[in-house]
Amino acid sequence: MPWIKRDLxxxxxxxxxxxxxxVIVMEEDTAIINEDACIRCGVCHDVCPEEAVRHDGERIPDEVQANLDWIKTLLAHDYYANDKAKQKQLIERLGKYYTKNKKVIEKTSEQLEMLINEEYTE
Ligand code: SF4
Ligand code: SF4
Structure with missing residues (x-):
């Protein structure tokens, strides 16, 4: 998923x-991508002379931090605050949630690999 580094x-x-x-519009002299409507063609990467259109992988640290911030917000909720047992349960529950997401991604990647091999290998 492309995204635009505003300072570049x-x-x-x-x-x-x-x-x-x-699906790219200007907002205050900066380009913005409507990520939900992007069809992932990659053309924007090719045309930008400033390397301002960046790749998804660069956002991994920010996304991990966003997850951790969200988890901390949950832990601070009245329901969990000051109750170590409930906090531990929440962390374990979230561990399962992220493990499930990891499996979904792994299985999807496997299916994509099979699709390439079956439909696009000459
Ligand atoms: S990847 Fe393609 S559809 Fe998506 S923003 Fe770039 S040029 Fe537009
Ligand atoms: S091509 Fe690059 S520099 Fe030009 S508006 Fe798009 S993102 Fe910004």
Whole structure:
């Protein structure tokens, strides 16, 4: 999923004009991608002269931090605060939740690999 690093964007609008799905707009002289509507064609990466269109992998640390911030918010809720046993249960429950998500991603990746091999290998 492409995203735009705002401090690198000069507002040239090349990506806006080139976007295959018309999902990049300008907001205060900076390009913004409507990620829900993006069709992942990658054209925006190719046209940006500033390398402002970045790849998903760079966001992993931020996404991990966002998860941890969310977990801390839950732990601070009145229901859990000052109750170590409930907090431990929550952490274990969330561990299962992230393990499930990991399995979904692994299984999806396996299916994609099979799709490539079955449909797109010459
Ligand atoms: S990947 Fe394609 S559809 Fe998505 S924002 Fe870039 S150019 Fe537009
Ligand atoms: S092409 Fe790059 S620099 Fe130009 S508006 Fe898009 S993201 Fe910004």
């Amino acid at each position: 964007c000069t507002g040239c609008q090349l990506c806006v004009d080139a976007c295959s799905a018309g």
